Amino acid sequence: MNRRNFIKGAIALTVAAMINPTELFGTATAATALKWWQKKSVYQIYPKSFLDTTGSGTGDLRGITRRLDYIASLGVGAIWLTPVYVSPMVDNGYDIADYTAIDPRFGTLADFDELVAEAKARDIRIIMDLVFNHTSDKHPWFIESKSSRDNPKADWYIWRDGKKNSAPTNWRSIFGGSAWQWCDERQQFYLHSFATAQPDLNWENPAVRRALYDAANFWLNRGVGGFRIDAIVYIKKPRNFVDGPADADGTCSVHNMTAATPGILDFLHEFRREVFDGHDIFTVAEANSVKPEDLPAWVGERGVFNALFEFSHVNIMFPHGEVWHRAELFKLSDFKRALSDSQRATRDSWYPIYFENHDKPRSVDNFFPHGTDKILAAKALATILFTLRGTPFIYQGQELGFANAAFDSIDAYDDISSRGQYDLARADGLSDKEALRFVQKFSRDNARTPMQWDSSPNAGFTDGKPWLPVHDDFATVNADVESRDENSVLNFYRRLSDFRNSSDVLIRGDYRELLPASEELYVFERTLADKKICTAVNFTTHDVAIPAKIFDGARKIFGNYPDEKNFLRPTEAIIYEL
Numbered sequence: 029m030n031r032r033n034f035i036k037g038a039i040a041l042t043v044a045a046m047i048n049p050t051e052l053f054g055t056a057t058a059a060t061a062l063k064w065w066q067k068k069s070v071y072q073i074y075p076k077s078f079l080d081t082t083g084s085g086t087g088d089l090r091g092i093t094r095r096l097d098y099i100a101s102l103g104v105g106a107i108w109l110t111p112v113y114v115s116p117m118v119d120n121g122y123d124i125a126d127y128t129a130i131d132p133r134f135g136t137l138a139d140f141d142e143l144v145a146e147a148k149a150r151d152i153r154i155i156m157d158l159v160f161n162h163t164s165d166k167h168p169w170f171i172e173s174k175s176s177r178d179n180p181k182a183d184w185y186i187w188r189d190g191k192k193n194s195a196p197t198n199w200r201s202i203f204g205g206s207a208w209q210w211c212d213e214r215q216q217f218y219l220h221s222f223a224t225a226q227p228d229l230n231w232e233n234p235a236v237r238r239a240l241y242d243a244a245n246f247w248l249n250r251g252v253g254g255f256r257i258d259a260i261v262y263i264k265k266p267r268n269f270v271d272g273p274a275d276a277d278g279t280c281s282v283h284n285m286t287a288a289t290p291g292i293l294d295f296l297h298e299f300r301r302e303v304f305d306g307h308d309i310f311t312v313a314e315a316n317s318v319k320p321e322d323l324p325a326w327v328g329e330r331g332v333f334n335a336l337f338e339f340s341h342v343n344i345m346f347p348h349g350e351v352w353h354r355a356e357l358f359k360l361s362d363f364k365r366a367l368s369d370s371q372r373a374t375r376d377s378w379y380p381i382y383f384e385n386h387d388k389p390r391s392v393d394n395f396f397p398h399g400t401d402k403i404l405a406a407k408a409l410a411t412i413l414f415t416l417r418g419t420p421f422i423y424q425g426q427e428l429g430f431a432n433a434a435f436d437s438i439d440a441y442d443d444i445s446s447r448g449q450y451d452l453a454r455a456d457g458l459s460d461k462e463a464l465r466f467v468q469k470f471s472r473d474n475a476r477t478p479m480q481w482d483s484s485p486n487a488g489f490t491d492g493k494p495w496l497p498v499h500d501d502f503a504t505v506n507a508d509v510e511s512r513d514e515n516s517v518l519n520f521y522r523r524l525s526d527f528r529n530s531s532d533v534l535i536r537g538d539y540r541e542l543l544p545a546s547e548e549l550y551v552f553e554r555t556l557a558d559k560k561i562c563t564a565v566n567f568t569t570h571d572v573a574i575p576a577k578i579f580d581g582a583r584k585i586f587g588n589y590p591d592e593k594n595f596l597r598p599t600e601a602i603i604y605e606l
């Protein structure tokens with residue numbers, strides 16, 4: 029950019045800020061000292077699929093410890109472990125039967141302590157997943173609670189009488205089917221927002237809350253660096269349980285009836301006081317349906333958590349609720365608006381940047397048009413991940429450019445929600461083929477196929493039979509091959525991560541979106557004092573002109589093409605310094 033244009037740009041920016049001060053944001057971090065979790069990224073591990081050291085076909089804690097140097101090479105400051113507690117594994121660990129013990133499939137408490145210590149030696153903290161909305165139906169608390177209507181834990185869960193032998197309300201669980209399950213022993217129904225085997229806890233009972241806080245403190249005492257708090261928006265239920273507006277099948281998603289019920293923040297502030305306060309930890313909660321404008325009440329000094337995974341940018345395909353076969357086409361301007369709204373809403377707090385996790389399809393297949401080159405797409409998304417304002421979250425395999433794995437029959441899917449979504453689609457009149465198409469696109473198993481370490485059988489994940497098939501691209505998409513290739517997705521991640529970790533502008537700078545109406549380009553800039561970095565990504569499969577006014581004279585410092593043109597090629601991503 030030449031000097032005249034730069035000055036013009038600066039004046040325009042200042043005027044824009046005067047007219048609408050919310051256009052410039054992110055200044056809060058400039059004034060205060062940074063926390064460790066703001067300076068580096070987080071790597072998310074799904075232990076079941078990471079590395080198996082016993083030949084069981086299932087990953088384990090020792091496998092994670094063995095790969096710590098690999099994880100450290102990504103420049104991360106923490107690892108978020110999805111649940112490793114004792115569990116019947118109906119929902120792969122999100123159905124917990126003992127909050128303070130490690131499931132033998134994953135190892136022992138001694139293995140856990142070793143992981144914490146070895147990670148610490150590499151300046152990496154372990155973040156535990158707290159699943160406090162529900163337990164497993166095999167948890168001793170539930171076994172006692174269901175045994176009678178007057179045992180000491182009788183009201184630890186949500187029990188209701190039915191209406192003339194039918195469920196108390198028309199609520200549908202998030203995994204499909206009624207959210208109520210009849211229990212012969214008590215002659216009552218219990219509520220389960222997720223699977224039948226995941227009964228919801230009754231947070232109104234102070235003894236329940238105390239027991240949960242004690243469990244969290246158990247892990248803090250073992251030296252964990254923080255928590256990812258699961259499905260937290262559902263813990264508070266409405267005072268009255270009534271039928272909700274019915275879909276065609278007569279049911280109403282429990283999500284619409286219970287998410288973020290008023291009063292929930294009182295519970296959460298107590299949680300913060302009893303567990304988080306006084307510790308140098310990172311807390312990030314999963315909060316589907318908390319809108320960007322509500323974020324200030326949930327995060328930051330006056331809120332409860334350090335950051336919140338809200339779903340607005342990953343749910344843009346689901347404007348009518350998260351039923352897969354009602355998905356709409358991806359629209360770039362919606363995606364950008366969601367991200368910008370969240371960046372704006374967290375200008376005084378913090379934001380966890382994520383495009384993948386264990387519940388979402390692989391991003392190279394999710395946010396780009398059909399026919400997009402997957403390597404370019406993986407690098408393009410990485411470019412956004414590391415240049416937005418907040419802590420980047422990398423989900424295992426994302427740094428290798430993992431793609432969706434389509435299985436050819438519903439029976440091949442392990443994920444309980446994929447089966448529920450398939451049944452919903454079939455009940456709505458879709459053929460087997462049509463229903464399967466949506467499962468292939470959105471199944472959580474897309475993110476759960478085993479890590480691909482090398483080109484040996486089962487991608488080096490296990491010597492046994494993997495619990496879920498390895499993706500058939502493993503011979504070329506794996507950590508070993510990619511670490512030896514300078515141009516791989518993996519080495520792109522490593523370089524970008526180093527760059528982000530050492531860039532004050534990227535860590536502290538303000539965020540401002542340019543060209544918000546474009547359905548082709550995502551362009552934003554980060555500014556700190558007189559320094560400016562600009563990210564531009566072409567989301568199409570054709571060439572797109574670069575608006576000269578924005579980039580004239582800018583210096584390219586990163587890109588997913590080796591050279592530079594005066595237009596953006598398909599899926600091209602560039603970081604400019606201005």
Ligand code: GLC
Binds near residue numbers: 119122159314387
């Ligand atoms: C969260 C988890 C998901 C789990 C659900 C129920 O959404 O991320 O994997 O199935 O909660 O615990």
